Amino acid sequence: MRRPVAGLVIITAACTEPAPPPSFSLATPGDTLYVPFTEITDGAWLGGERFAVLSPAENSVALLDFGSGTIRVLDARGGELQNPSALFALADTLFVADWARRRVTAWSPTGELIRAIPATDIARGSLPRGADARG
Numbered sequence: 117m118r119r120p121v122a123g124l125v126i127i128t129a130a131c132t133e134p135a136p137p138p139s140f141s142l143a144t145p146g147d148t149l150y151v152p153f154t155e156i157t158d159g160a161w162l163g164g165e166r167f168a169v170l171s172p173a174e175n176s177v178a179l180l181d182f183g184s185g186t187i188r189v190l191d192a193r194g195g196e197l198q199n200p201s202a203l204f205a206l207a208d209t210l211f212v213a214d215w216a217r218r219r220v221t222a223w224s225p226t227g228e229l230i231r232a233i234p235a236t237d238i239a240r241g242s243l244p245r246g247a248d249a250r251g
Contacts, residue, residue, distance in 0.1 A: 160205040170203050188227045
């Protein structure tokens, strides 16, 4: 009598469908911004909840404002940036080094170009990242 009951339990277990996996959705946290870049290599804090980020792979610099949830890509149409390679902030100005154009550009907090500073011909257009005591 035990064999038919055991066989019935095995057949019943083989015929039942497994329970579907649970489903859930992930909500975007309030402190997250999605940027259109695959790689970010440099960043600078601009004060408050604002940051500047550099993506050499996309030849782009973007201003991120976590407070308002906005992203502004610098020079998206104007052609002032060609191959940005480094950035830093000083007071309320963002500086971006562009090796292809052989210059450093200065940008306002709103993303407007203030001025372009060409690299010296003595250095053959190189843009040093630092200076020693001799300059």
